[in-house]
Amino acid sequence: MTTNDEARAGRKIWSGLGEGTAAAVVALVVAAVGLFAFSAVQWPAFNSSHVTRALTTVGQVVAIALLVVSVLLIRARRWPVAAKLLSWVGISSFVTVTLGMPLAATKLYLFGVSVDQEFRTEYLTRLTDSAALRDMTYVDLPPFYPAGWFWIGGRVGNVLGMDGWEVFKPYAIGLLAIAATVALVLWMRLVRADMAVGAAAAVTAMTLAYASPEAYGAVLVVFIPPVLVLAWGALHRRSGGWGAVLGTGLFLGVAACFYTLYLAIAAFTVVIMGVVAAGLAVYAKRATSKSASWHAAIAPSIRLAAIGGIAIVLALVVWAPYLLEMASDPKLPSGNAFHYLPESGAQLAFPMLEFSLRGAFCLLGVLWLVIRAGSSRRAQALGLGVISIYLWTLLSMAATAAGTTLLSFRLEPVLLAVLAAAGVFGFVEGATAVYQALNEPAPLRTAAAAIAVLGALAFAQMIPTVLTHEIDTAYTDTVPTDVPNADGTFGERADKRKPSSVAYYHAVDEAILAQTGRPRDESVVLTADTSFLAFYPYWGFQALTSHYANPLSDFKARAATIADWSKLPDSPALVAALAKSPWRAPDAFLFRNDGDNYTLRLAADVYPNDPNVKRYTVAFPKSLFTDPAFTATEIGPFTLITVRR
Template sequence: MSSEMDDTTVPPTTRTRAYEGGSTHPVIRGPRFGAGRTAVDLVAAVVGALVLSMAIQFVIAKGPTLVPDTHVPDAALALLATGLIGCLIGGLVVRRVRTAPGWVRFVGATGGLAALATFALALPLLATRHYLGGTRGDNEFRLRYFERMTSGAGLADFNYEGLPPFYPAGWFWLGGRFANLAGMQGWEAYKPFSIATMAVTAAVTFVLWRLVVSGRIAVLASLATLVMGLHVPAVGEPYAWPTTAWLLPVLVLTWTCLRRSGGPLWPFVLVGVYLGVCAMTYTLHLVFAALVVVVLAVVAGVLAVREGGDRGSVVRGLAGRVAVVAGVSAALMLVVWAPYLFGGGIGAKNVAAQYLPAASAYFPTPFTPSGPVGILCLAGLVWAVARLRSSRVAVVVVVTVAAVYVWYVLSTLALAFDTTLLAFRFNVTVNVTLAIAGVFAASRCSGGRCAGPRSGSPSAGRPRSGPRLRMPSPGLPLSVGMPVRRSRSRVSSGGGGSSPSVWSSRSA
C-alpha cells in the first residue's frame, strides 16, 4: 500500500482535546490541503479542463473525417477510452508516475478525466450539431432557455419576456456568455458548452475527492463517477450532473469536519458554495443536500455528547458551522432567485412537481447483480454496511442512500396533496453513490485486506498486523482496530491501545 492515506484511515495525531468529565480524544485530521491550495487546484482544474475540452472538440470537428454515419466514431471512442482509462489506472501502480512531482500527477489526473469525458461525448455526436436528445423532449425548453440567455445578460424566463425565471438560470447564463464569447447562436453553443461542462465536472470531482482521500483513491472514485454518469446516462442533463457528481465528496468533507473539535471554517464555506451552486443550477439538489448536511450535523452532535462533550458547547459549535454553510449558500442563491422571489413568486404553485413517471413509483435497486454495474453497486452496499463503524466514507454512503429512499417515501405520501417530490431524479444519486462505494470495496480487497497470508509465507500462522476486531469494553461501542504509528504524545483514555471507530471522536 502507498504511504498516502487510505480511503478512511486516520493519520497519527499528537494533540488531544478534553471534554467535561476528564475524557480526552485525539484531534481528528481535517482536509488534506489548506484553503489556498484547494482554491488554486479548483481554478486550475476548471480552466485546464475547459481549455482541453474545447481543443479536443475543435480537433474532432476540424480533423480528418471519421465517416460519422457509420460505427467508425464508436470504434475510435472505444480505442481512445480504453487507452485513457488504462493510462489513469496504470499510472496508479507505475513507480515512476507515483514518484513524479505533485503538479505532474495533478495535470495527468485532471487532464485524463477531462479528455475521457470529452471524447466520450464528442465522438458519438460527431454527425450532429445538437447535444444528446437533439431537439426533442426537455431539450426543447433547454435550447429555448439557452437562446434567451444568449440574447442578453439579464435573467429572464425562457418563454415570456420581462418575467423573472422560475427555473434556475445559473448554468444557462454561463452558457449564454460562452455563446457570446464564441460568436455563436444559443442553440449552436449548447452542444460544445454541455460537453465542456462534463469535462470540467470530471476534473473538479477529482479535486474534491483528493481533499478527503488519497490521490490514488481519488482518481478511481472520479473515474467511477464519470463512467456511471455516462452509463445511466446522467450527462443528458448537463446542468444537473455537476452537483450530482460532487455530492458525495462534499458530504464526506462535511462529515469529517463536523466530527472535529475546532478547526478552520473554510471547509464549511466550500460546502456552502456547493449548496449555492445547487441553488443556481438545480434547486431539487439544494433541498436534498441541505437535508443530508443537517442530518449529518445532528448525528455528529449526538455522538459528541455521548462521548462526553458538553451539550451546550456541542450544539453551539455545530450550529455555528451549519450557519456558515447556510449563509454562504443563501447569498449565492439570491443571485439567481432574487428576481423571482421579490417579483411575487413566493407561494406560487409548482406545476412541474405534479409529475409521476414509472421511475418514481418504485424504489431504485441498482444493486441487483444482473451485470457488472449491479455487482459493483452490490459490493459497494455490502462494503458500506460492513465498514459503517470504521469508515467515514461508509457513513456518508449509508446516510445518502437512506436519504434517497426516505425521499421516495415522502414523495409517495405527497401524492395525497396532489404533488410529488420528483423522487426519480435521485436514481442517478443512488447509482453513483453505490458505484463509488464499490470502488472503495475493490480498493480495500486489492490492497490485500480481503485475503489472509498465503500458505507457507513468513506471515502465515502469525497474527496479522492489519485491521482486527477488538472486543468492546462493557458499555462502550464496538470499534475496529487499525494499525497506526506511535506518536510521541501517547493518548490514553484508561487503557487499550486500539485505534478508534469512526463513530468515536478518535477517527475520521
C-alpha cells in the first residue's frame, strides 16, 4: 500500500466515523423526542384498544415516506445532505414508532419482567446501581453474561436518575434506533446509496419483528449483514482493506461484549470467509504462476489474525474479570446455559419456503444469492453468512449427542436479516433486468417502486401483530409504584387491572432496609420470587434457574444446601449452618406462607426434556426461625425473615 493509499484510507475511516457519530446523534434526538411525546399522553392499553396500533401504523407510514423521499433525492442526485438526513430520521423514527407507540402506555419493554426478561432486568438494575462489573445475582462474582449492553444502560439510567427496570424500555428502543441508523451509514459505505437505504430498512424491519425482544442482541443483528460484506471485502482482496479489517474486528469485539452467541456465529462466519478467501487466492495463484502457490494464503490469513486480535483486545474489557476468576478457582465452572432444545432447534429453518410476504421476500433473496454467487461480492458475503448459519445449526443438532446444544434456534433472526438484505438486492436487480428486457418502459419503474413501497408498508404494520404476546405481557406485568393504592400496596399494571404480588415488594424493601440497617447492595436475599431482584438491587443467594446462573456460582451445590437447611432439626442448628455456609449466607429470606411451613418454589435443570426446567418446592418448618437471630414479618402473601448478625 502506498503512502497516498494509506492517507486516503485514513480519511475514509475518519469520515465514516464522523458520519456515524452524526447519524447516532440524529437518531438519539429522534428517539428521545418521540418517546417523550408518546409518554406525555394517557393512551389506552394495547391489549384492550386498537388506538395505539392505529397510531403506530400512521407513524410507520410517515417514516417510510421519509425513506422514500430520501431514495428519490439520492437517485435524482439532488440535495445529498438533505437526502442523507432524511434517511437517518426516517429509519430512526421507524424504530421509535414501531416499538415505542405500542408500548406507550406502559413503563415496561417487550415481555415486561417475565420469562427471560426478568434476569435481563435484574442485570440492568444491578449495573444501574453501580458501574462495577458485577454478576447480576451473586455477590463477589464477576459477570459471566456479557455486560456491555447492560453497563451502558446502567450509566444511562444513572445519569437520568431512573431505576434499572424503568430505564429498560427507553434505553432499549433508543439504542436500537441508533444502531439501525449507524448500520445505514455503514451500508452507504459499502453499496450504492439508494440500495443502502432499502437494505438497511429491510434488515431493521426484520429485526424489529423477530429480534427486538432480546434488545441487546437486536443491536447486533442490524449490523451483521453489512459487516459480512465488510469482512469479505477485508479478506478476499489482494491488497489494502485494512479499514475493513479494523471495522470487522471492532464489530466482533463489541459483539463479545454484548452477546456471546452472536459473537460466535459472526466469528464462525468470518473464519469460514478467511478459509475460503485463502483457498481462492491459492487457486488463482496456481492458475497464473508456477511459483509456490501457498504463499497467496498468507495475506488473507494475516488479515484474519488481525481481525481476531482486535476483537480479543476489546472483548477482554468485559471478559477479563471472569477469565481471571475462573483461572484462580481450582474447581471447573459448571453451567447449563446451553441446555435448551425447543422444537425449532431440532430442525432447519426455511423461511424462504413459507407462503407469506416474509417467505416471498426471503425466497427472492435466496434466488439472488444463488444467481449472483459467482459475480457479486455482496452475494458471496451474504451467501457465506447463510451457509454458516445452517452449518452452525447442524453442529448444534449434532452436539445434542454430547449432552448439550449450540442454541441454534436463536439464530433465526440473523438468518432473516441476512435474507432480507439479499431480498432487497434481488428485487432491485431483478426489476432492473425486467425493465431492460422490456426496452425500458417508464411505467415499469413506477410499478416496481409501488410494489416495493406497498410490500414495506404491509410488512411494517404486521410487526405489532408478530409482537402481540410480548407487548401484552408488558401491559399485564406489575411494577412497583411510589404512590400507594387504596389497599396500601404499591404497584400497578399498565392495563389498570388488579396488580400481582409485586405490589407488596415496596413494603418488603422497606422492611429489609429497616431491619438490616444496610444498603441494598450489601444484603443477600434468598427468594423464589426473583423478580424482586429485578426491581431492587439486592444480591440473590440463588438464581432464577441454572441456565441463567453464573457457572462459578455452583448452582447445584447451592440448591442442595438450601434443601439441607430445610431439614435441620431446630433453629440453633440453622443459625450454625448459616454461619458455616461456603458462600455468603442470606441476610434475608423471602418466603411464601403455607400452614406450618415457609416455602420456596425453586427450579432444576431437566434437559434434554422440553421444557428444560422442573419446578419443585422446598418447605422450611416455621420452627426453624424461632431463634432471636431471626425476625419474621408478614407482608401480604410473603413472610420476610431477616437475620441478625
